Amino acid sequence: MKDSPIKYRLIKTEKHTGARLGEIITPHGTFPTPMFMPVGTLATVKTQSPEELKEMGAGIILSNTYHLWLRPGDELVKKAGGLHKFMNWDQPILTDSGGFQVFSLADTRKIEEEGVHFKSHLNGAPLFLSPEKAIQIQNNLGSDIMMSFDECPQFYQPYDYVKASVERTSRWAERGLNAHANKDRQGLFGIVQGAGFEDLRRQSARDLVSMDFPGYSIGGLAVGESHEEMNAVLDFTTSMLPTNKPRYLMGVGAPDSLIDGVIRGIDMFDCVLPTRIARNGTCMTSRGRLVVKNAQYAEDFRPLDENCDCYTCKNYTRAYIRHLIKCDETFGMRLTSTHNLHFLINLMKNVRQAIMDDNLLEFRQDFCEAYGYNKE
Numbered sequence: 513m514k515d516s517p518i519k520y521r522l523i524k525t526e527k528h529t530g531a532r533l534g535e536i537i538t539p540h541g542t543f544p545t546p547m548f549m550p551v552g553t554l555a556t557v558k559t560q561s562p563e564e565l566k567e568m569g570a571g572i573i574l575s576n577t578y579h580l581w582l583r584p585g586d587e588l589v590k591k592a593g594g595l596h597k598f599m600n601w602d603q604p605i606l607t608d609s610g611g612f613q614v615f616s617l618a619d620t621r622k623i624e625e626e627g628v629h630f631k632s633h634l635n636g637a638p639l640f641l642s643p644e645k646a647i648q649i650q651n652n653l654g655s656d657i658m659m660s661f662d663e664c665p666q667f668y669q670p671y672d673y674v675k676a677s678v679e680r681t682s683r684w685a686e687r688g689l690n691a692h693a694n695k696d697r698q699g700l701f702g703i704v705q706g707a708g709f710e711d712l713r714r715q716s717a718r719d720l721v722s723m724d725f726p727g728y729s730i731g732g733l734a735v736g737e738s739h740e741e742m743n744a745v746l747d748f749t750t751s752m753l754p755t756n757k758p759r760y761l762m763g764v765g766a767p768d769s770l771i772d773g774v775i776r777g778i779d780m781f782d783c784v785l786p787t788r789i790a791r792n793g794t795c796m797t798s799r800g801r802l803v804v805k806n807a808q809y810a811e812d813f814r815p816l817d818e819n820c821d822c823y824t825c826k827n828y829t830r831a832y833i834r835h836l837i838k839c840d841e842t843f844g845m846r847l848t849s850t851h852n853l854h855f856l857i858n859l860m861k862n863v864r865q866a867i868m869d870d871n872l873l874e875f876r877q878d879f880c881e882a883y884g885y886n887k888e
């Protein structure tokens with residue numbers, strides 16, 4: 513896409529892996545890659561203010577087409593001046609297309625060439641999403657990076673089902689591109705599907721690359737397959753994509769998956785993990801997961817992570833946070849969410865440095881040993 517508002521600048525490739533250091537330029541600012549993107553499904557990254565997100569180095573956040581279409585409605589957000597104004601976030605925003613939520617949330621859905629008929633997960637009302645509708649909603653939201661409407665098949669679906677699904681997703685991508693109203697202000701990514709089948713991933717990538725999207729998402733992963741299966745798909749998929757465009761691995765992930773995705777040439781990641789596990793007091797630390805609710809921390813007056821410089825670790829102890837979580841105090845979830853988001857954003861900062869220093873594999877070895885991953 514010649515005049516796309518989304519530009520990728522490749523700065524350096526890491527000497528021993530497929531990892532790359534880059535930056536993505538958008539109408540709302542530029543962010544470095546590889547980057548972890550906090551998820552703000554309902555126009556808020558749960559418990560965090562925009563100022564706190566900027567403070568911790570969040571370069572871009574996610575929001576969600578399906579959820580915002582249902583509540584408060586994309587027309588309302590448009591009337592408010594778009595998502596940036598509505599949620600007081602003046603940096604880049606990426607929205608998913610709603611496809612995934614229809615397949616993961618909605619009851620009784622019927623997939624047709626035209627689009628998907630399903631029932632609202634909120635009140636059971638009949639709904640219909642098509643590629644054109646998904647693009648129109650994202651145009652109304654005004655996100656900087658939009659996603660094509662796709663089907664995310666389960667990883668273990670039979671070959672013939674996945675083949676038909678990939679071919680329909682490619683047709684949907686083209687329809688979405690034709691329906692895109694703000695090509696000068698919003699970039700649209702194609703989403704590569706194909707489950708674990710190399711030839712179907714190649715067919716999907718070839719179809720989408722021929723449409724010249726400004727960036728490409730790798731979908732259909734982080735849907736229950738093993739870590740090894742995900743890595744195997746990435747091993748052959750990223751090389752099918754152009755090197756001068758960003759690659760976004762959707763729905764990933766845990767610290768080891770982020771590092772392994774970067775090694776295989778991924779630039780962008782998103783996952784609800786940090787805020788989701790924070791709500792029940794589970795924290796990611798440099799020494800592995802710590803469930804602060806556990807009794808062993810009742811009189812532990814150390815920070816969650818003695819190697820962390822986040823607001824939570826600089827000011828509060830495990831004992832205090834455990835007390836708040838046990839009493840269902842909202843501030844407890846705020847503190848654990850702050851720490852977990854900071855942990856993944858900071859991990860990506862350290863990974864970018866390791867790419868600069870050409871020692872990403874040593875970094876991975878040290879990180880995984882300290883975290884307790886029994887890596888080979």
Ligand SMILES: CN(C)CCSCc1cc(N)cc2c(=O)[nH]c(N)nc12
Nearest residue numbers: 551608612664731732733734762763
């Ligand atoms: C906030 N996030 C949970 C939502 C953004 S990522 C959602 C998401 C996650 C995963 N794993 C696969 C896919 C996929 O194949 N297609 C789409 N459109 N979205 C996906």
Ligand SMILES: [Zn+2]
Nearest residue numbers: 820822825851
């Ligand atoms: Zn911390």
